[in-house]
Amino acid sequence: MIDRGRGDSTAASGGFGVLPGRGIGSLFEAGAIRSSSPLHPTQIQPASLDLRLGEKAYRVRASFLPGKDRQVGTMLEALASDEICLTGNGAVLERGCVYVVPLMESLVLPGDLSGAANPKSSTGRLDIFTRLIADHGDRFDLVEQGYRGPLYAEVSPRSFSVRLRAGSRLNQLRFRRHPTGEPQLTSFALGDAALEARHAKNALVDGPLNLRDGVVLRVDLSEPLSPKGVVGYRAQKHADVIDVDRVGAYRMEDFWDPLPARPDKRLILDPGDFYILASRERLSIPPDLAAEMAPMDAAIGEFRVHYAGFFDPGFGAGADGRPSSRAVLEVRSREVPFILDDGQFIGRLVYEPMAELPGELYGEAGSSNYQGQGLKLSKHFLSC
Numbered sequence: 001m002i003d004r005g006r007g008d009s010t011a012a013s014g015g016f017g018v019l020p021g022r023g024i025g026s027l028f029e030a031g032a033i034r035s036s037s038p039l040h041p042t043q044i045q046p047a048s049l050d051l052r053l054g055e056k057a058y059r060v061r062a063s064f065l066p067g068k069d070r071q072v073g074t075m076l077e078a079l080a081s082d083e084i085c086l087t088g089n090g091a092v093l094e095r096g097c098v099y100v101v102p103l104m105e106s107l108v109l110p111g112d113l114s115g116a117a118n119p120k121s122s123t124g125r126l127d128i129f130t131r132l133i134a135d136h137g138d139r140f141d142l143v144e145q146g147y148r149g150p151l152y153a154e155v156s157p158r159s160f161s162v163r164l165r166a167g168s169r170l171n172q173l174r175f176r177r178h179p180t181g182e183p184q185l186t187s188f189a190l191g192d193a194a195l196e197a198r199h200a201k202n203a204l205v206d207g208p209l210n211l212r213d214g215v216v217l218r219v220d221l222s223e224p225l226s227p228k229g230v231v232g233y234r235a236q237k238h239a240d241v242i243d244v245d246r247v248g249a250y251r252m253e254d255f256w257d258p259l260p261a262r263p264d265k266r267l268i269l270d271p272g273d274f275y276i277l278a279s280r281e282r283l284s285i286p287p288d289l290a291a292e293m294a295p296m297d298a299a300i301g302e303f304r305v306h307y308a309g310f311f312d313p314g315f316g317a318g319a320d321g322r323p324s325s326r327a328v329l330e331v332r333s334r335e336v337p338f339i340l341d342d343g344q345f346i347g348r349l350v351y352e353p354m355a356e357l358p359g360e361l362y363g364e365a366g367s368s369n370y371q372g373q374g375l376k377l378s379k380h381f382l383s384c
Contacts, residue, residue: 020358090165115143125378265342269333314361
């Protein structure tokens, strides 16, 4: 449990912002979050809820949004080409295909709550493109204030075919409490001046603080970041199926090509390839803040930092109070080969206040797989 003396209580004093785990538990008790299967305690994270796949997946021809006038179920009736059963041992979802899966959880939100979703860290590191869809939605991964209805996951494995089953967890949902009368989906992001002040009191990163509508992260290509002496990994193109519920079950070399440090401290990203890299900075997320990885402006280069972007309160907190964990970067080049140089800006962290201090921080729960991480593949692989 956290020491209430930690953190800056002013950031969470208004009761607005990201709900902590106990607030999410209260939503279940009040019936604002409903489920076709009993809630498992490990679904509730310090600042988010793990969502579970339901019993069926539908293969569709293309990704879609229902828009303001339609429901996802109606769209599936027109677009689904195959219905796949996920009960028992589940089913294999093939890479390069698009699926929509009804989730076990549904929502009956009060008018002051909205939601924002993101893939879980392990999902992003497997290059499973996952987005949340809600009825009458015109944006992915966003649930409007007061939403009442089912939830769906769009799932598209990009590098590896994967075995999924009912109850598998690919994405997570954060809840934001808004002031009365606040416009839909208002951002609570802290500005650069506020972040600079916070860093002066308690370091957000272990090196120079670079700010650009959030804390800028740089890629580290200068020195080996793993015991095997590499700076990153590239996904192999023709690998076996990965069961997303099997932890520590696979050898790295059967799925990934290691990338050793080069004398020129560069890496050429090949279009269509998927890379696991790490930030130069080590991070620490204060107890009263949550963070999310956001892409840099596309004008800085033809690449994208992936998708799994939530950082919970307490992530990276070292025993000495200093930032201890690197951000793992899931990177894909767009249309042309692109040269990454060591220290190049590659992403940014956007911070927002917690509505109240969480009762448990990341790393204090048994399911925290990436506390203190350096360069690290997903939990499915044997330590490397």
